[in-house]
Amino acid sequence: MDKLLEIHKLTSSQSLRRSDLIDRADAQARNLKIDVVRNHSFELVAATINSFLAVAGLKADFSYSDYDDAFANADFAADADAHIIWVDLERYDEKGRKHIIARLNELSQNAVKPVIVAPVGANFEAEDPLVKADFSSIMDHLGGKFFDERLASFTGTRCSPAACMEMSRLLGLCTIPAVILPGLKAIVVDLDNTLYKGVLGEDGAAGVILEPGHIALQQKLTELARQGFFVCIASKNEAEDVEKLFKVRGDFPLRPEHVTKFMVNWESKSSNIQSLEKFLNIHHSAMLFIDDNMGELFEVSNKLPDIKMLWASPDSASNARSVGVYPGLLKSKVSAEDVARSKDVQANEERRRLREQMSPEAYLRSLEIKISFQLNHPDQITRVSELSRKTNQFIFNYKRYSLAEVKAAAGNPSSCVMTVSMSDKLIDSGIIGCLVGHKHGDTLNVEDMFVSCRALGRGLDEVVVLGAIKCAADQLKCSKVQVAFQKGERNGPAADFVENNLKAQTAAASELQYTFPQGIVEISMPELDVKEQSY
Amino acid sequence: MPHNVLTFVEARAGLGEKFKAHYEDAEVWSSFDRIEHALAAEEEFGIQFTPEELTDLGSPKSFVDAIQAKLNEN
Numbered sequence: 001m002d003k004l005l006e007i008h009k010l011t012s013s014q015s016l017r018r019s020d021l022i023d024r025a026d027a028q029a030r031n032l033k034i035d036v037v038r039n040h041s042f043e044l045v046a047a048t049i050n051s052f053l054a055v056a057g058l059k060a061d062f063s064y065s066d067y068d069d070a071f072a073n074a075d076f077a078a079d080a081d082a083h084i085i086w087v088d089l090e091r092y093d094e095k096g097r098k099h100i101i102a103r104l105n106e107l108s109q110n111a112v113k114p115v116i117v118a119p120v121g122a123n124f125e126a127e128d129p130l131v132k133a134d135f136s137s138i139m140d141h142l143g144g145k146f147f148d149e150r151l152a153s154f155t156g157t158r159c160s161p162a163a164c165m166e167m168s169r170l171l172g173l174c175t176i177p178a179v180i181l182p183g184l185k186a187i188v189v190d191l192d193n194t195l196y197k198g199v200l201g202e203d204g205a206a207g208v209i210l211e212p213g214h215i216a217l218q219q220k221l222t223e224l225a226r227q228g229f230f231v232c233i234a235s236k237n238e239a240e241d242v243e244k245l246f247k248v249r250g251d252f253p254l255r256p257e258h259v260t261k262f263m264v265n266w267e268s269k270s271s272n273i274q275s276l277e278k279f280l281n282i283h284h285s286a287m288l289f290i291d292d293n294m295g296e297l298f299e300v301s302n303k304l305p306d307i308k309m310l311w312a313s314p315d316s317a318s319n320a321r322s323v324g325v326y327p328g329l330l331k332s333k334v335s336a337e338d339v340a341r342s343k344d345v346q347a348n349e350e351r352r353r354l355r356e357q358m359s360p361e362a363y364l365r366s367l368e369i370k371i372s373f374q375l376n377h378p379d380q381i382t383r384v385s386e387l388s389r390k391t392n393q394f395i396f397n398y399k400r401y402s403l404a405e406v407k408a409a410a411g412n413p414s415s416c417v418m419t420v421s422m423s424d425k426l427i428d429s430g431i432i433g434c435l436v437g438h439k440h441g442d443t444l445n446v447e448d449m450f451v452s453c454r455a456l457g458r459g460l461d462e463v464v465v466l467g468a469i470k471c472a473a474d475q476l477k478c479s480k481v482q483v484a485f486q487k488g489e490r491n492g493p494a495a496d497f498v499e500n501n502l503k504a505q506t507a508a509a510s511e512l513q514y515t516f517p518q519g520i521v522e523i524s525m526p527e528l529d530v531k532e533q534s535y
Numbered sequence: 536m537p538h539n540v541l542t543f544v545e546a547r548a549g550l551g552e553k554f555k556a557h558y559e560d561a562e563v564w565s566s567f568d569r570i571e572h573a574l575a576a577e578e579e580f581g582i583q584f585t586p587e588e589l590t591d592l593g594s595p596k597s598f599v600d601a602i603q604a605k606l607n608e609n
Contacts, residue, residue, distance in 0.1 A: 019547075019575035043567050154570050154589055161574045 001294055004311045007055050011173060011310075011325050012318035018048055018165050025050035025059040032058055032180065037065040037074045038086035041156030044164035045086075045171065052172025056181060056327035067156070071104060076111035082179055083115045084171075085130075088158065090121030097122055105130060110404050114179035118171065120146075120159060128382060129403035131332050133175040138166040170325065177327035182390050184308065184328035185282050186230035186260075187221060188273055190291040191237060191245075194312040194319070195254065200237050205248040213316025218254040220323050225258040227331050228338025230280055230345065232261045234272045234289070239264045260342045269296045270303035280345055281453040283392065283490055288326060290319070335383055337430035337452075344454050347426040351458065360459055364520045367424040371463055373471045373525040374419045376410040383431045384417055391450040394433075394461075394494045397486045399448040401436065414439045418472045420464050422455055429455060435468040437476070443509040444469070444478035449494075461497060463521060466514040469502075471525050473512065482509040540606070543579055544598045547572050554595065561593030569593065576602050582609070 009016070032053075036042045042064065050059045063080070065073060069091055076083050085104055089097050105127045108115040117126050118133040126132035139146050148160035159167070192199045195218060198208035225231045231254075235242060242264045246256050256262075261279055263272035269291065277284055285306035291297050292312040300307060310326060312319045323329065331338070355363045374380065381403055388401040401409075409415040420433035432455035436447045451464055473481055483505040485498050504510045516523050545554050550563065557563040564572065569592055576598065577583055582605040584592070592598055 017578050018571075019578055022571060022575075044570075047567075047571060150586055151570070151589070153586065154566075154573075 001298065001311075004294070004297060004309060007309075008311050008313055008318070008322060010052060010055055010169070011322035012313075012315075014321075016165060016169075018161055021048040021051040021165070021168075023047065023050075024054070026054035026057070029054055029057050029059040032060040032081040032176070033079070034060045034062050034082050034084060034176070035065075035075075035080035036062050036084045036086050037068075037071060038084075039067055039069045039071070039091055040086065040088040040158070041067075042084070042086045044155055044157065044159070044161060045168045048165055048168045049172040049176075052169050053176060055173055056177035058177060058180065060176070069100075071100065071107070074104070074107050076108060076113070076115055080113055082113055082176065083111065085115065085117040085119075087117065087119050087124070088121045089119055089124065090158070101125065112402055112404055114402065116171070116175050116179060118167065118175075129385075131175065131179055133167070133171055135163075135167055135170065138163060138170065142166065173325045173327055174330040178330040178332070181328065182286070182392060183331065184229065184288050184326075185286040185390070186232060186276065186280055186288070187224060187323075187329075188232045188234050188263075188276060188287055188289045189221065190269075190293070190296070190312065191233060191235040191242065191264075193292040193314070194290060195252075197316065200235075200241050200245060205241070205245040208245070208249075210249075210251055211316045213318070213320055215253060216317065216320035217323060218252060220320055221254050222258050224323075224329060225260075225342065226339070227334050228341040229329070230260040230282075230342055231258055232263065232276055232280075233259055234263045234269050234276070234291075236266055236269075237264050260345060268299060268303075270300045273300060273304060273307065279348075281348075281393075281456060285490070286392065288328070290323070333382065335386065335430070337383060337432075340427060340430060341454065344427050344429050347424075348454075348457075350426055351424075355459075361520055364459060367426070369422065369424045369458075369460065369521040371460070371467065371521055371523050372421040373468060373523075374421065375471070375475055375526040376417050377419060378410070380417075380419050380431060381406045381410065384419060384434045384436075387431065387434055387452060388436075388448065388450055391452060392488075392490045393453050393492070394456055394497070395448065395450040395488075395491050396446065396494055396498070397448045397484055398488055398491070399436070401448075406436075409436050409438075412438075414476070416472050416475055418468045418475070420451070420468050422460070422464070433464050433468060435472050437469075437472045439476040439478055442478050443480040443482050444473040444476055446472075446481065446483045446505075448484070451494075456493060460521065462501065462514075463516065463523070465497060466501060466512065467516060467523070467525075469512060470514045470516075475526060479511060480509040481505045481512045540580075540599055540602050543576070544572075544595050544602070547575055547598075548595050550595075557595065559594045559596045561597070563594065572598060580606060582606065 046062050053059050108130045116131050146163045147158045152158045196208040196210050196214050221231050284304040288308045290310045290312050297309050384406045385401050385403045410417040415438045418435040419431050422429045422432045433451035435449045438445045483502045485506050487495055548554055
């Protein structure tokens with residue numbers, strides 16, 4: 001539990017001391033190589049960053065460019081896990097600033113690994129695929145203390161030690177984990193003494209207290225729900241009391257429509273979270289559990305060792321700050337799929353109900369499912385990259401494509417990026433799967449295939465996966481298919497699928513016999529010449 | 536000199552048994568080590584060095600003297 005207190009301190013404390021954080025790293029953490037190109041010094045930031053990276057199970061070694069205002073030697077092809085552009089924009093006049101922003105945006109276009117731009121001194125409009133570390137809230141908080149000209153000649157930067165520590169915190173907790181690790185997918189939060197002060201069963205709906213910190217936490221959860229994170233409640237209370245609570249307390253920023261699933265009962269928290277794993281079709285390692293009760297946190301950590309946990313302290317304002325910077329919750333863009341995600345999972349309950357009442361075929365027909373395969377679509381590149389980085393269960397090889405890699409595959413006539421979109425009468429799920437493949441002779445080599453967990457278990461896995469392979473093979477005029485597959489910690493569903501459907505194609509290049517089911521789902525696919533179309 | 540200033544500098548130095556031998560060695564730390572030690576001293580003792588004072592910081596002894604001088608000012 002010391003670790004939970006440490007995480008709470010690192011994510012929320014407003015009185016951290018640099019000297020307590022310097023040169024600390026988690027020996028067990030995954031080591032990253034990060035290349036820093038810069039026009040001012042990064043060392044004061046680097047000195048404390050491993051303390052923060054440790055929360056996400058990471059640590060970093062940095063390599064540095066020379067100080068160069070022209071960024072003439074910026075090389076984003078260098079061997080690194082990520083790149084940071086560390087730039088003080090006050091060193092340029094208006095014209096020079098525009099030029100350098102355009103140049104850095106352009107240079108990052110072809111980067112294979114993620115590029116983070118960390119600007120101070122002026123606004124920097126970052127274009128895809130650049131990821132901006134936004135220090136504006138730190139500047140607002142520190143005001144005149146953000147810069148310290150007294151130390152500039154010694155440290156090589158105008159940024160004060162306090163600013164460097166806060167920028168280190170933001171980069172180490174939020175930005176670097178966001179470009180390296182798959183993001184979290186769900187936040188499971190307690191009610192009593194977490195979302196409000198008090199005990200619902202004792203104080204009643206009208207009696208529980210909403211402090212400014214609780215409001216801030218609820219607002220943050222609402223924002224996360226809008227960004228596509230599943231926000232779920234796990235509370236030991238009477239269900240009708242909680243229902244009444246949300247009806248009576250109109251001052252709660254978090255509304256029932258923001259909550260994907262309520263688990264309000266007297267079961268253990270771990271069993272409720274396990275139920276949520278099934279309902280959301282995600283592993284508990286993609287969940288953050290927030291509770292004020294150390295006993296509950298301990299019980300959950302014993303049963304579900306990979307879950308992320310945050311202790312909700314009696315200082316409610318600190319909890320909102322912790323959630324605001326917790327690793328895995330930073331999303332630079334919100335896609336249409338993100339917006340639909342919670343409703344899509346809630347629709348699975350309706351789908352399950354229909355499935356129990358009908359034969360499998362009648363069930364699929366009743367949903368009026370449409371599946372669309374699209375080839376090398378330029379508007380889908382961002383979603384493909386994002387899906388490859390977020391998918392953990394149904395993924396063949398964990399390739400984790402950058403935008404540049406997706407663009408390169410989509411633009412190469414010997415390769416293809418085949419996306420699969422799905423909608424039914426309940427909801428449009430958007431892009432739920434993707435195949436990236438390359439043609440070698442008359443063989444389609446499936447480099448990776450990944451499918452969102454939301455789309456699994458609807459009885460359509462074969463249509464989605466084998467259909468995508470079939471479409472890709474036809475598009476590239478390949479008669480054989482070879483599938484690369486790598487067993488990982490959590491891609492059991494993909495392993496089972498490959499074992500049952502693609503065993504021959506993992507062993508050697510071979511034909512794939514697959515015919516789309518007729519009259520059950522509506523299929524649309526890229527056009528082929530009529531004489532070459534095989535279905 | 537209060538014992539805690541010397542103890543602080545010795546702990547920051549990371550020199551172990553060699554601390555005494557390098558007590559007046561101006562080259563014992565890199566420039567970034569020196570600035571980090573200065574920042575740590577500012578945090579620890581609630582003091583603030585001027586640029587001129589920072590320029591003079593080099594050896595462990597210079598740190599002890601400078602911290603002590605700032606504390607005496609207060």
